[in-house]
Amino acid sequence: MQKPIGITSKLLFQLPILISVLGVFYEKNSGTGSDTPPLSASFFQQSLPPVSGFNSFSDTTLLPSSFGFGRPATQAEIDKLDIDVRPDGKGLPTGSGISSRGKLIFDAKCVACHGAGGIGGPNGSLVTTTADAKEKRPEKTIGNYWPYATTVFDYIRRAMPFNAPGSLTNEEVYHLTAYLLNANKLIDEKTVIDAKSLPKVVMPAQKLFIPDDRKGGPEVK
Numbered sequence: 001m002q003k004p005i006g007i008t009s010k011l012l013f014q015l016p017i018l019i020s021v022l023g024v025f026y027e028k029n030s031g032t033g034s035d036t037p038p039l040s041a042s043f044f045q046q047s048l049p050p051v052s053g054f055n056s057f058s059d060t061t062l063l064p065s066s067f068g069f070g071r072p073a074t075q076a077e078i079d080k081l082d083i084d085v086r087p088d089g090k091g092l093p094t095g096s097g098i099s100s101r102g103k104l105i106f107d108a109k110c111v112a113c114h115g116a117g118g119i120g121g122p123n124g125s126l127v128t129t130t131a132d133a134k135e136k137r138p139e140k141t142i143g144n145y146w147p148y149a150t151t152v153f154d155y156i157r158r159a160m161p162f163n164a165p166g167s168l169t170n171e172e173v174y175h176l177t178a179y180l181l182n183a184n185k186l187i188d189e190k191t192v193i194d195a196k197s198l199p200k201v202v203m204p205a206q207k208l209f210i211p212d213d214r215k216g217g218p219e220v221k
């Protein structure tokens with residue numbers, strides 16, 4: 001085995017290049033029947049002088065456990081970001097909503113972009129109409145394309161209104177969710193939407209989606 005000779009401090013700056021060149025050398029020589037022994041990690045450690053405190057770029061044990069920046073996040077800060085809602089309803093907060101209250105909020109905060117009753121509007125319909133049912137390629141909306149009702153709550157809470165995301169209270173989001181589900185004829189106007197009832201609303205589009213239950217391995221392409 002040839003050792004790299006005469007490593008100067010200038011050469012050390014070229015260490016990453018050197019390592020990749022040696023890596024290729026290793027690749028070429030291992031397992032090919034050649035009698036050159038493979039290069040090991042200890043080869044790098046033994047042959048190189050220490051570089052400002054640590055002598056191997058792959059060895060992180062010598063790094064300090066903390067760099068002294070920042071502070072642990074508070075529970076309140078984590079809760080503010082940890083707002084995802086799952087199809088089974090996990091993550092839904094307390095509170096409840098009904099369609100009639102949702103209509104008032106919708107008319108004040110959503111109608112400009114999504115049209116009266118959630119139909120039309122510059123940023124797209126949220127409600128499937130009977131005319132849509134006759135179309136070959138109808139506009140995709142909550143009623144004909146969303147597989148889970150809980151996503152309506154999750155999406156509105158995190159992203160809407162577009163010009164002020166995060167500004168709605170959980171109660172307002174429940175009312176709006178009830179309104180949009182009712183407008184899509186998926187619940188009646190009396191249904192109270194909350195953490196228990198929302199996951200039970202079965203969306204027409206659920207059957208259009210196939211859960212990806214592959215475990216990994218060669219079948220995953």
Ligand code: HEC
Pocket residue numbers: 106109110111112113114123124125126140141142152155156160161162163176
């Ligand atoms: C300033 C315009 C604006 C306002 C106001 C607004 N939205 Fe939106 N909305 C958008 C835009 C733009 C999108 C598409 C965003 C994207 O695709 O990333 C969208 C998408 C949506 C979607 C997803 C539609 C789909 O099928 O993909 C829902 C649901 C929704 N908005 C609900 C609401 C509700 C409820 C309100 C009122 C609280 C609201 N929006 C207010 C602009 C707006």
